[in-house]
Amino acid sequence: MTNTSLDLIIFDCDGVIVDSEVLSTRASAAALAEFGLSLSEAQVADLLVGLTFEAGLKRIHEQYQLVLPPAFAQRKMQLTEQLFRQELAPVPGLVALLARLTLPYCVASNSSHERLRFTFDATQLTHYFAGRTYSADDVVQGKPAPDLFLHAADQHQTPPHRCLVIDDSPSGVRAAVAAGMPVIGFTGGVHALPALAGQLHDAGATWVMPDYDAVSAHIEQYNVKEFS
Template identity: 40%
Template sequence: MKDLKLVIFDCDGVLVDSEPITNQLFLDILKSYGLSIPHEEFVAKYVGSGMSVVKSLLYTHHHFTLPDDFFGIFNALSLEALQRDLKPIPNVEKAIDDLTVPYCLASNSSPEKVRLMLKKTQLFERFEGKIFTSNLVAAPKPAPDIYLHAAQANGVSPDKVLVIEDTHIGITAAVAAGMQVFGYTGTFPAQRLIDAGASNTFSDMRDLMGLMKKAYG
């Protein structure tokens, strides 16, 4: 794989199965404030976006302003729920351990949340010292900043990077960074990821190495 020098994993929905937990919690808290949103609408319109974007979109679509204490409540309850219920994405350990090139993680989530999730799923040792979160850059995904930062920190040109993402937001960020993206279909259907710019999609982490060999030789 001479043309591949680095693999960058998103975290939520790619390494850990956090999306169903936090999405439902978000909807439950919104409902307690009097706003009910169908799960399908929430996933389609909001998942993958940073919290400031979600806040803006809620006002745009529903004329709803999140209370000042919302994010504090949501973050605290999220950490509790993830510590209790989180699991790794099936077969992701093998996908990581089979890699023959360097790898790292780039996430919109907070450093605290990423560390908790990796430790809960026993993935932390694989990523210690290889974690990049959006607090390190000016703008979160869909801006390309975090992916460009991770590549630069590893001394790798963007065109030598493969990103593994599960949302159109993350794929948009990676494509804007000039990187190839494989879309994992755990959160969104394959076509949504392809439309965003993914060059391949897959639904089982055991298939990742085979796709990489086809793409890079």
Template identity: 35%
Template sequence: MSKYKCVIFDCDGVLVDSEPISNQIIVDMANDLGADTDFDYAMKHFKGSHFKECIDKISKLVTQPIPDSFEATYRARTLEAFKKDLKPIEGVIEVIENLKLPFCVASSGLESKMRFNLDLIGLLPYFEGHIFSCYTIQKWKPDPSVFLWAARTMGFKPYECIVIEDSILGVQAAKNGGFDVFGFTAHDYNKELENEATKIFKDMSDLLEML
């Protein structure tokens, strides 16, 4: 019997394989403004962050002012790219279909983006009514508020929940809220999660047994 009563999933990089797509787009847009950056930088510094934090970091790299249209252009380009290329994280659909515990998703992304992406990969019906966005409460990881809100709404205490995260900010947020957290390391290129998460795993197919 699992020690946990509820599973809280991050979205990008845990349910949907969106991080490579969105980070490459933001790199390309930053470089168009004179930044000399690359995909590895983005995965280290942007993954798990909300967009305003990314913009703050980009502003220190570019040689031209960031236009007011930057965010709208970025979101339009990512949505088009998601329509063409977005896939579920390998093995995650089987996890969701066979998970016997209550579960939800809590992310730094916009709720509209989460719904769009989950719908694209066929998982939205599983999460209806259980979608929690940092934008709703205007508090972002590593602040634990989104996880605390999710747990409370689902009817559980933090110690009864397990958070599934792929970013260091997300792992820190979970720990700050008193949650155990499993770090999904398939895209943990800098090995940031190894000494931070309660446990780590590289293959989503291992998650059900871990639970």
């Protein structure tokens, strides 16, 4: 697989590398209930998916006038790790793509470095992403600001227009657009409802793709004229 117009692929993590969104949402809903806010998993997903932890706390405060204590973060992480150990798996097709990929790639996620390390360890993906993982911890603002994607590109000395982002959330797509990067809106995670494709398109996704077969075929056919 060779290409002269694409120099770096930037993957989001949750819902793109691992099928974690449903598990993360379940953990968040359980933790919120313990701290006095009972919401359905669908409500929690609408509220928090694609946000940094800090942005999620701010949104909870704005919508429900609830200030969560530091113990909430500890409890949410505990519940998340329990579910990840039991159920977390890579998104179907990811490992096959990585095994064939000759282009440089990295991860840029709103998750913390601690969460990312645990995620890759739980799914035996650490050897694919060691030394090429970037977190919202590394920048002033996470997605939907462009900072994280621009930081990843800078670390790889790659101009934004020669990067390709793969993200499954509207906030991630907006971040890529703001960074000047073409972006695949990915709907291959188990959490993806039919409405997600339209939401990613509306957020500015250059393409919307349902699985890694489509992503792989696109990378192989990538042509600079598509972005001229």
